[in-house]
Amino acid sequence: MTFRNDKLFVKETAQVSVEAARRRPGHQLPGSPERFTVQAQPSNCKVFVDGVFVDVTPVLEAPIASGGHRVKVIFVPNGAEQEVAVAVSGRTKNSLVTVKF
Numbered sequence: 001m002t003f004r005n006d007k008l009f010v011k012e013t014a015q016v017s018v019e020a021a022r023r024r025p026g027h028q029l030p031g032s033p034e035r036f037t038v039q040a041q042p043s044n045c046k047v048f049v050d051g052v053f054v055d056v057t058p059v060l061e062a063p064i065a066s067g068g069h070r071v072k073v074i075f076v077p078n079g080a081e082q083e084v085a086v087a088v089s090g091r092t093k094n095s096l097v098t099v100k101f
Contacts, residue, residue, distance in 0.1 A: 008033050009050050010065040033063035034088045036095040040073050045099075048072040064088055064095070075101040 003012045038047045038059040045057040049071055054062060057073070065088070072083045082099045 005065070006052065008063055008065040009052065009069055010067075011050075034066055034090065034095065035061040035093065036064045036071075036086065036088060036097065037061055038071060038073060038097045038099075040075070040098070041100045042075070044076045045101075046074045046076060048074070061094055066090060071097050073097070073099045 001014055001016050003014070004010060036049075036059070038054075038057055040057040043057045047054045047057060047059050049064065049069055051070070051072075056076075067088060069086045069088060070083060071086050072081055074081045080101050082101075084097050084099070086095055086097060088095050
């Protein structure tokens with residue numbers, strides 16, 4: 001099975017077996033979403049998470065699933081880009097990515 005939620009950047013594949021006595025598969029889905037913020041200087045940038053366009057900067061407290069993600073920031077006027085690996089966990093209320101061009 002593939003569990004997918006494009007709004008939270010979740011795509012997990014797991015093998016499940018369904019038994020007659022069980023009503024739910026034994027795979028644990030991600031809990032409530034975390035939050036992330038992306039800031040850039042200058043601010044005329046596009047933000048992508050795991051290859052999906054999110055918004056232009058600043059991105060403030062957008063929902064995201066726990067786990068590892070790739071955040072790419074592209075400075076629109078000249079196409080310069082920076083990519084950052086982000087580990088989102090429940091220990092931080094809001095993961096922050098800051099880039100300067």
